[in-house]
Structures are given as structure tokens and as C-alpha cells.
Amino acid sequence: MSTVQVDDDVKRELFAVAADLQSKMGRRVSLGETIRVLLKAYRSKERNAGRMLSLFGSLDSASEARTLLKELRSEEEMNLGRLARKRNT
Numbered sequence: 001m002s003t004v005q006v007d008d009d010v011k012r013e014l015f016a017v018a019a020d021l022q023s024k025m026g027r028r029v030s031l032g033e034t035i036r037v038l039l040k041a042y043r044s045k046e047r048n049a050g051r052m053l054s055l056f057g058s059l060d061s062a063s064e065a066r067t068l069l070k071e072l073r074s075e076e077e078m079n080l081g082r083l084a085r086k087r088n089t
Contacts, residue, residue: 001083019068028075 006014018034 001080015069015072016065018072019065022068022072028071030079031072031076 014031014034017038018029018031021034021037022029
């Protein structure tokens with residue numbers, strides 16, 4: 001696993017897309033999976049721009065988004081902790 005640095009606005013949008021995917025899929029979605037979905041959509045032959053753009057800004061409430069983002073961040077931190085423990089053993 002590696003670290004990717006992005007601007008704060010890009011990070012917020014990525015978390016929003018992840019939260020939207022989580023809502024649509026009915027399960028937790030990692031940031032890595034979110035990036036894979038975005039890359040797949042970008043690389044698809046059809047490049048359905050409308051579909052890609054529909055992923056952005058689709059959350060109704062800012063408080064709902066914050067809750068989902070906190071859950072995603074917590075999950076990512078737990079995953080990183082597990083990986084660190086595995087690496088140290």
C-alpha cells in the first residue's frame with residue numbers, strides 16, 4: 001500500500017464519491033475501490049461522462065456526508081493499523 005497526496009478539495013470529492021458508492025452498493029467501500037471505479041469509468045470505451053459526473057455532489061445532506069466520511073476514515077485507519085501490525089510481525 002502506498003500514500004497518494006491530493007489537494008483538500010480533491011480529497012473531499014473522493015470521499016463524497018466513496019460515500020455515494022457505499023450508499024448505492026449497500027456496503028462499505030474503500031478509497032482504493034472508489035479510485036478503481038473512477039478509473040474503470042474513465043477508461044471505458046463509452047466514457048459515459050454523464051454517469052461519471054452523476055457520482056459527484058449526489059449526497060443530499062452535509063451531515064450525512066460527514067457521518068459517512070467519518071466511517072470511511074475510521075475504516076481506512078483500522079486497515080492501516082492492521083497492515084502495520086502484520087508488517088511488524
